[in-house]
Amino acid sequence: MTHILFEKKGSVAIAAIHRPNALNALNSAVLDELDELLDAVGADDAIRVLILTGSGEKAFVAGADIGEMSTLTKAEGEAFGKKGNDVFLKLERLPIPTIAAVNGYALGGGCEIGMACDIRICADTAVFGQPETGLGITPGFGGTQRLSRLVGPGMAKQMIYSAKNIKADEALRIGLVNAIYPQEELMPAALKLAETIARNAPIAVRACKEAIDRGLELPMDEAVALEENLFGSCFETEDQKEGMGAFLEKRRHEPYRNR
Ligand code: DAK
Numbered sequence: 473m474t475h476i477l478f479e480k481k482g483s484v485a486i487a488a489i490h491r492p493n494a495l496n497a498l499n500s501a502v503l504d505e506l507d508e509l510l511d512a513v514g515a516d517d518a519i520r521v522l523i524l525t526g527s528g529e530k531a532f533v534a535g536a537d538i539g540e541m542s543t544l545t546k547a548e549g550e551a552f553g554k555k556g557n558d559v560f561l562k563l564e565r566l567p568i569p570t571i572a573a574v575n576g577y578a579l580g581g582g583c584e585i586g587m588a589c590d591i592r593i594c595a596d597t598a599v600f601g602q603p604e605t606g607l608g609i610t611p612g613f614g615g616t617q618r619l620s621r622l623v624g625p626g627m628a629k630q631m632i633y634s635a636k637n638i639k640a641d642e643a644l645r646i647g648l649v650n651a652i653y654p655q656e657e658l659m660p661a662a663l664k665l666a667e668t669i670a671r672n673a674p675i676a677v678r679a680c681k682e683a684i685d686r687g688l689e690l691p692m693d694e695a696v697a698l699e700e701n702l703f704g705s706c707f708e709t710e711d712q713k714e715g716m717g718a719f720l721e722k723r724r725h726e727p728y729r730n731r
Pocket residue numbers: 493494495497534535536537538539549550551552553554556577579580581582603604607609610611612613
């Protein structure tokens with residue numbers, strides 16, 4: 473891949489968007505590579521957590537590629553929006569947990585791809601925003617939907633209508649990110665969190681992701697029924713037997729085996 477740097481550290485995968493000449497802006501080529509990468513990560517049983525970041529120190533992702541978008545017709549704009557939305561939905565629905573390590577500018581499509589991850593942490597240099605209305609367009613990769621679900625419609629509308637960027641501390645205050653780290657500590661912190669998650673029983677972790685994400689779309693009675701179902705399914709796993717057995721025998725559990 474040319475536009476994504478990929479590495480595995482144990483059971484944690486790290487993907488860094490890499491377009492050094494455009495602050496990692498998302499063009500069609502990046503979206504195609506991301507699509508392919510997500511299929512590969514989803515098919516790899518050994519990967520338990522995916523960290524998404526931007527290469528370099530200045531940007532996570534500075535948005536969709538404005539050069540590529542500037543000449544789009546209505547039909548091409550819709551097709552570009554669909555391509556992005558399909559990839560972002562694939563990221564959001566990846567069965568394993570995902571962490572966005574936001575290491576700089578996360579604007580437009582950059583803020584949106586971060587919001588398609590389960591957890592966001594950022595560097596103290598990070599800047600977030602949805603600048604689209606200032607460019608004559610709407611957020612096109614799910615920003616109107618995910619931002620309002622994450623920070624509430626009032627704050628999402630303020631950010632989107634005003635097209636004003638916010639800094640890391642404001643992003644933390646409104647709940648857009650979970651934590652802020654000095655730039656050099658961001659990736660170690662992301663890795664530490666990923667490894668902590670990866671040590672827990674993978675089937676249970678995936679079931680929690682499904683229960684939270686699908687449950688949020690359901691009325692409460694259906695959502696708790698979904699939780700009951702997923703809870704029950706854990707009792708068919710070897711990892712549940714090992715985890716509870718170890719507790720009762722007052723010993724540390726063996727590494728979970730994803731079975
Ligand atoms: N696209 C293309 N190139 C970009 C870019 C972007 N989003 N952001 C930066 N670059 C390029 C710059 O053009 C520059 O290239 P050269 O001139 O060196 O060739 C290089 O990256 C370095 O950027 P700067 O020189 O501007 O760096 P500064 O430090 O001065 O400024 C900045 C950093 C992040 C404040 C500035 O680059 C900036 O404002 N960038 C644009 C940020 C932005 O507005 N992003 C949101 C894009 S809109 C839709 C689908 C998708 C979307 C909407 C609708 N549908 C189909 C409905 C999504 C929209 C967006 O994401």
